[in-house]
Amino acid sequence: MKYTKPRGTQDILPPDVYLWRRVETVFENTFEAYGYEPIRTPIFEHTDVFLRSVGEATDIVSKEMYTFVDRGGRSVTLRPENTAAVIRAYLENGLHRRGGITRLCYTGPMFRYDRPQSGRYRQFHQVGLEAIGSDNPVVDAETIDVVMTALEALGFDSLAVKLNSVGCAECRKPYGGVLRRELERLKGRLCEDCVGRTDKNPMRVFDCKKCEEVKDELPSISDHLCPACADHFARVKSHLDLLERRYEIDSRLVRGLDYYTRTTFEILHGSLGAQNALCGGGRYDDLVEQCGGPPTPAVGFSAGLERIISVLPEGSPARKAGRNAPDFYVACADENAAPRVVLVARGLRTLGTVEVDVSMRVLKTQLRQAERALARIAVIVESASPLHVKWRDMANREQIDVEDGRLLDVAREHFTDKRSG
Ligand code: AMP
Numbered sequence: 001m002k003y004t005k006p007r008g009t010q011d012i013l014p015p016d017v018y019l020w021r022r023v024e025t026v027f028e029n030t031f032e033a034y035g036y037e038p039i040r041t042p043i044f045e046h047t048d049v050f051l052r053s054v055g056e057a058t059d060i061v062s063k064e065m066y067t068f069v070d071r072g073g074r075s076v077t078l079r080p081e082n083t084a085a086v087i088r089a090y091l092e093n094g095l096h097r098r099g100g101i102t103r104l105c106y107t108g109p110m111f112r113y114d115r116p117q118s119g120r121y122r123q124f125h126q127v128g129l130e131a132i133g134s135d136n137p138v139v140d141a142e143t144i145d146v147v148m149t150a151l152e153a154l155g156f157d158s159l160a161v162k163l164n165s166v167g168c169a170e171c172r173k174p175y176g177g178v179l180r181r182e183l184e185r186l187k188g189r190l191c192e193d194c195v196g197r198t199d200k201n202p203m204r205v206f207d208c209k210k211c212e213e214v215k216d217e218l219p220s221i222s223d224h225l226c227p228a229c230a231d232h233f234a235r236v237k238s239h240l241d242l243l244e245r246r247y248e249i250d251s252r253l254v255r256g257l258d259y260y261t262r263t264t265f266e267i268l269h270g271s272l273g274a275q276n277a278l279c280g281g282g283r284y285d286d287l288v289e290q291c292g293g294p295p296t297p298a299v300g301f302s303a304g305l306e307r308i309i310s311v312l313p314e315g316s317p318a319r320k321a322g323r324n325a326p327d328f329y330v331a332c333a334d335e336n337a338a339p340r341v342v343l344v345a346r347g348l349r350t351l352g353t354v355e356v357d358v359s360m361r362v363l364k365t366q367l368r369q370a371e372r373a374l375a376r377i378a379v380i381v382e383s384a385s386p387l388h389v390k391w392r393d394m395a396n397r398e399q400i401d402v403e404d405g406r407l408l409d410v411a412r413e414h415f416t417d418k419r420s421g
Contacts, residue, residue, distance in 0.1 A: 008122025055258025128302030327352030
């Protein structure tokens with residue numbers, strides 16, 4: 001074989017694409033039910049969009065971005081996540097001038113130069129949403145409620161919601177000092193990367209997989225929240241209680257991106273092993289302003305479709321229907337019949353879906369293929385009978401001759417009978 005797909009990417013083949021579409025539809029319908037409107041942004045952005053927002057000391061920016069200089073000499077990056085891009089679009093298109101809360105949702109591929117392993121790809125797909133314009137804890141609870149509602153509609157029933165608050169810039173100043181002092185003390189046990197993080201961005205130590213033991217000894221931000229953040233966190237929890245959404249507090253959950261403030265959360269699935277997060281999100285009250293907009297609080301999440309599909313419950317409604325079978329399968333008996341096949345297929349398409357077979361294989365093989373495709377009717381066109389086609393009901397294998405000119409009437413009658421019968 002001459003070519004193979006790049007490492008960390010996947011081909012999603014026809015039977016699976018139907019499953020993917022149904023999963024995406026469940027998310028889209030759920031988002032719509034909560035008032036979220038879809039947005040589509042470019043797959044690449046100016047590199048700065050991610051540098052500043054996601055943060056230079058994060059793994060995503062420092063190690064995982066697909067960044068390249070285009071032919072015009074500009075640095076561009078395949079989006080590693082979508083929040084920063086959605087905020088860029090929100091500001092650039094003046095959506096902030098609408099006032100109130102802007103609720104946006106998206107689906108699409110993201111790219112990270114990560115070490116490929118089970119549940120971790122270099123191109124992966126996320127669904128997600130952003131609620132921009134309110135710092136009300138009701139919206140934080142709503143965000144968790146939307147994704148849980150969608151996951152339940154997909155058949156999941158025992159997911160763990162991990163919840164934390166990472167506070168605001170106000171609480172982080174004193175906390176940063178406390179954390180740095182502790183990190184200095186434990187320096188000998190930190191990995192090289194974390195020694196560097198101590199000065200630049202000490203909270204990123206919590207993302208490190210190598211320093212798990214040290215993390216347990218570090219002070220947690222949730223014990224250092226300012227009164228306003230502590231009150232906000234308490235209200236998020238009480239709204240989740242009202243919605244009967246269960247959660248566990250995880251004071252180490254800081255998430256691997258710099259823009260988060262206050263609420264952070266992840267939804268975990270027990271059988272996914274190390275890459276067990278289906279979804280991650282949180283509040284990011286400073287990002288809009290950092291991107292040049294007016295101070296505008298916001299909250300959002302994104303969920304990974306590869307992981308959701310890999311652990312989709314057996315009984316999930318998304319697994320039910322397969323491919324939509326064609327209404328008509330038009331078989332072409334010989335090369336000279338091809339022009340009539342083209343016209344017959346065009347006529348039938350006004351009534352239903354049509355698959356044309358011009359493989360010129362023997363008729364028996366073509367009909368077997370029609371059976372495999374679960375077609376309802378096979379229409380056989382052959383130059384030996386220039387004025388008629390054969391109409392074969394695949395359910396009972398009854399076959400009749402039909403004049404070309406009557407074909408659409410017969411088809412219409414057939415479907416009307418089926419519907420009324
Ligand atoms: P993050 O914001 O990085 O936590 O990503 C949100 C969600 O996207 C995660 O919970 C995963 O479900 C999914 N995700 C992130 N990175 C990858 C990846 N490299 N491959 C597959 N899914 C991913």
